[in-house]
Amino acid sequence: MLPLMRTPLIILLSSLICFNVQGSENLPSLAGSTNSSYQLEQERALGQAWMRMMKAQAQLLDDPIVESYLKDRLWYLSPFSELQDKRLDLLVIDQQEVNAFAAPGGIIGINAGLLLATETEDQLMSVIAHEFAHLSQRHFAQQQAASEQRQPLVLAGIVGSILLSSINPNAGAAALQGTIGASENARLSFSRQNELDADQAGMRTLVAAGYDPQAMPQMFAQLAQANRFSGSAVPEFLRTHPVTESRIADSTNRAMNLPSASTENRVHQNFMIxxxxxxxxxxxxxxxxxxxxxxxxxxxxxxxxxxxxxxxxxxxxxxxxxxxxxxxxxxxxxxxxxxxxxxxxQATGQLMDELTDLYPNDLAVQAALAKTYREQGNVSQAISLYRKLLRDHPNNTLFLYHLAELYGLINDIEQLHRTRIEFFFQRAEFDLALRQVEFARRDARNNRIQLGWLEQREREIRSDQLRFDELFK
Incomplete structure (x- = not known):
């Protein structure tokens, strides 16, 4: 089995959130003009870095159909949103708890459990539209700018607490307390005004995309109702996005003044699947x-x-x-x-050939076919499909994991090492990636091509490691 050693994110968080003012001077500052393309790139870099570390900590859902569906909905909604930067990345977390989050740089996280909590696609899209609005309204940058007047709170701490909460709510809350202990009103959950702004912008996005604006207050009401019977187990989404009666009333009144979308001719199959x-x-x-x-x-x-x-x-x-x-x-x-x-x-060859030919670029179909080949022991076909998938989705760590396992089965040591190196690199586990480089060197012997590739890859890994160190210094 592929080793899954990792640097705990909570340890990294504790080092990030305890920095003093001098230490925070080297972090990306988002307190200036929140509309500058430069700061958008800073947010993008920070979000991408956190996403890679998140992949090493969270259990990602290994279901290409659910992932494909949610990605399709993100891409569909994006043009109707107020996002300045429409580059988006999705993380589907394998947790039944209801949660969704946004992080700077276009990172959208969705717990699989959110699909269980929503009765209609419109309700699901209302949550996604709300998260888009937090990004488009630059609430993270505003929170960072305001916090600098109260305490040395860095954006990395805020983002880290959000992402950590999606893995372990209690750990996220503990990390958050360390981050914001000096301020009574500062907290992971956005301010009431931020939430109202996100509700309003999200509702505009919903209507523009042809969804029912009533879906948003319906979703809030369902969550609030579920929370009444949850005891102390408050859903993480409600911890970070507190729902009040006044907020439900405000969104209900706002939705009443907007055109309702017709759902008669809408296809609900993908959502229900x-x-x-x-x-x-x-x-x-x-x-x-x-x-x-x-x-x-x-x-x-x-x-x-x-x-x-x-x-x-x-x-x-x-x-x-x-x-x-x-x-x-x-x-x-x-x-x-x-x-x-x-x-x-029963024979599966004919159906597999038909699906391959009819849907050559469908992520869900191709990934499911690769899984079927893998489970049937058809290693060469599975390898071929995973390599094709990785050309289009080079950062997909689940594909890299499965491909490495397949190379191990056929004893292709060179490709096994290369794939493991990429697996650890994409999860920002730099020490493990460099250790794998050393393992590969021992097996390369006089393979000049492999040794040359390893030398180049080592330089790239160390360079990226330095970039991470600077980013979170």
Whole structure:
């Protein structure tokens, strides 16, 4: 197995958030003109750095269909938003807890559990639009500028606490207390005015994109209602985005004055497919199936996925036959059919060839096919597909992990080392990447091409490591 040693993010955070004023002078300052392209690039660099470290700490969801769906929704919504910089990166966290966050530089994080909490795609998009608004309104920069008048609070501490909270809420809260202890009113959650601004900007984005503005107050009301029965287990989203009765009323009144979107002709399949997959993964399918308004095909698909998860092929087949043709022919549903055929020992080659030919650039389809090849022991085909996927998604650490494992299976030591180096590098685990370079050198012997590549890669890794050290000095 690929080693998963890592530098704990909480240790790094404790060193970041305890810096004095002199130490913070070398950090990116965002207190000046919050509209400058220079500071946008500073935020981008900081966000990208945190995202890489986040990949080493958080459990990312290994479901290309859910990831593909959420990415598609981000890309769809982005042109309608007020974002100045529309470069976006998505992290899908493998946690059932309801949470979503934004970090400077276009980083959007979504817990898989958010899909369970939303009843409609409009509600899901209202949360994403709200997070976009925090970015477009430059609330992180404003928070940093205001904090400099109270204490030496650096943006790295704010971002670090947000990202750490998405991994471990208690650790995030502890790190946050260290960051903001000198100020009674400063906290991880945005100010009331920031939240109102994000509600308003997010609602404008929703309407422009053709979604129902009522979805936002509906979502707030659902979260507030769920919180009443949660005891001390307050959802992380509510810790960072507190929902009050006045805020719900304000968003409700605002939505009433905006045009409502028609949902009659809207296709909800993709949303329901992703939601069903998450529900079955976390054993929460009854929560979904108890919804009396759930489409019959969506119910059968959820039952179908559940039957597959417990290897009940007969029940799975019954629910497959009950699906409408439009569902049976959907490529993401066909991928589940592929799983059923594989589990029952039936031939999968024809369906795999059809999906490969029909959807050559679909992330979900191609990644699912690579996984199927891997599980069937077809290593060469799996390697070929993962290499293709990495050409389009070079920073995907899950693809790198699986590819490294496959190279190990065929004893391709040169490519195994190269892929492991990239895996650790993309997670900002520089010491582990450099250690892997040394392992590779021992095995390279007189391979001049490999030794030359290793020398160049080592220089690049050390250079990036220095850049990180400067960024968080």
């Amino acid at each position: 992703a939601k069903s997959r998450v529900a079955v993964k976390y054993g929460a399918e009854n929560q979904l199936l108890n919804n009396s308004e759930l489409d019959e095909s969506a119910k059968h698909f959820t039952h179908y996925l559940k039957a597959l998860s417990v290897n009940n092929n007969e029940e799975a087949q019954n629910h497959w036959e009950a699906l409408s043709k439009s569902w049976q022919q959907h490529p993401w549903v066909q991928l589940s059919r592929l799983t059923q055929l594989s589990l029952s020992g």
